[in-house]
Amino acid sequence: MTERDLRTAEATMLRPRVRIGETITLDPGKIDLLKHVESTRSISAAARALGMSYKHAWLLIDSLNQGFGRPVVTTATGGKGGGGAALTELGRQLVEHYGAIEARLNVNAQTELQALRRLAG
Amino acid sequence: MTERDLRTAEATMLRPRVRIGETITLDPGKIDLLKHVESTRSISAAARALGMSYKHAWLLIDSLNQGFGRPVVTTATGGKGGGGAALTELGRQLVEHYGAIEARLNVNAQTELQALRRLAG
16 A cells, blocks of 8 residues: 555544644644645635635635744736645645655554544444 | 553654545544543543533543444543543554554654654754
8 A cells, every 4th residue: 555545545534733943833733734735736726625714715815924933925916827735844744744744644543543443332 | 661661751752543435534633532531431421521511521532422323432420520531442442553553653753753852953
């Protein structure tokens, strides 16, 4: 089973919430939002896809911007095709490290995850 | 470093959210609530300690009861000292398995956690 297979099969099982220092929390909601910003090139389209308001999406993104002291998303306005949003290098690195943690954890926690599944009968 | 040391030092770094089947989610909030019910012997005291309403605490507990099809907390009324709440065997096992997952993950994800800490400068 490749890492990609595992991510597909198990990512819904265990998702990490990572605290970094005192002020930053990376959780599944923020990471999914960043991924959708990357794929849709739009904060409002990403928010819509996740069933949240633009304002809530922006607050989640801004909490990361503030926490890291630099932006995780860039927005461009004007030019051909209107505006556009994209992840910064920092934003991409967060998604990448989070994905690596998530994939690894789902492999390593198989024993306990199976025990929990058995409890659910 | 013992597992207990690691749990103390790192538990705030990475906390899992575990999906079990289609309907159950174990997250840090529910697990902390169960732990506080166990230590305070009271749902309302546990809710107060975590800054949530009794109703919210009860809905979290009931979501687990419904998901597993049997209770994670028992409540007794009357008798000496009035009522009292306690974890069922199922509730205790959830706290235990979750704790084992959490402790293990924080050890196994050290490399990625350090990379994330470096991003925060």
